[in-house]
Amino acid sequence: MTKSDSPAITVVGVHEAKTNLSRLLRMVESGAEVEIRRGGSPIARLLPIDDAPPKRQLGIDKGKIWISDDFDEPMTEIEQAIASNDLFPA
Numbered sequence: 001m002t003k004s005d006s007p008a009i010t011v012v013g014v015h016e017a018k019t020n021l022s023r024l025l026r027m028v029e030s031g032a033e034v035e036i037r038r039g040g041s042p043i044a045r046l047l048p049i050d051d052a053p054p055k056r057q058l059g060i061d062k063g064k065i066w067i068s069d070d071f072d073e074p075m076t077e078i079e080q081a082i083a084s085n086d087l088f089p090a
Contacts, residue, residue, distance in 0.1 A: 008031070010032055010033070010034045012034060013037055014036060014038050034046040
């Protein structure tokens with residue numbers, strides 16, 4: 001196991017990662033990052049997960065969006081175009 005240029009990243013090979021997965025996961029739980037390499041090339045990184053997603057704030061678009069009073073009325077022009085095949089000719 002080696003430390004990379006970044007102080008919080010530990011670099012391990014695939015074999016060491018398989019052998020010591022539990023220990024590596026404990027390190028990640030404490031805030032460290034672990035980079036797994038195969039033949040010297042990085043292939044994966046274990047990172048801690050942020051505990052809480054950001055809370056949703058209700059009403060942030062209040063007053064910005066409006067719906068027309070007749071939004072659910074039939075659209076006669078479109079219905080006529082479909083019925084007459086003007087919109088989708090065969």
